[in-house]
Amino acid sequence: MKRALLFAPLLLPLPACAGTQANDGPSLAKRPVEGRFDVAPPAPVVAPPGPLPTDLAGRLARWESDGAAGQQAFAAERSVTASLVSAAAGAPVASERWVVAQQAISRLTAARAPVTGALADIDRLYIERSVDEQVDGLPDIYALRDRLADLVSTQDAVIEALSAQLPG
Secondary structure (H helix, E strand, C coil), X not given: CHHHHHHHHHHCHHHHHHHHHHXXXXXXXXXXXXXXXXXXXXXXXXCCCCCCCHHHHHHHHHHHHHHHHHHHHHHHHHHHXXXXXXXXXXXXXXXXXXXXXXXXXXXXXXXXXXXXXXXXXXXXXXXXXXXXCCCCCHHHHHHHHHHHHHHHHHHHHHHHHHHHCCCC
């Protein structure tokens, strides 16, 4: 008898469960109110960058002229350096011709200082304005930065090619 009383509480909930299964429960289908939020949120409106501020126009013009001057100086040194490197191509390391060619490559590298300096300055300006979220003029700044970076990349390739011709 005591055993039957122990299982009696377990038998009571069973009819309740069986009763709900016989009845139709609530539908799990999507209700009309649930589709209300299925719309994409509107895209945030971001104003395009404005024109270049007047205080920056002079700096960009100066950096552009520095880049042009550096490119002219590089071009002038390039032919001299190329002939000296060609003359030292078969010379042993630390010979007179080799040293003269290495010095010419150093002068060629120094001749492009205005370009690399302008690129460093414009990189700094671009980063500062991006961090401060000052977007006015960024397309102009980036366009000049891109031109200067292309010049430096081309000059790097020339210097590497000349340096590769020398032993050691």
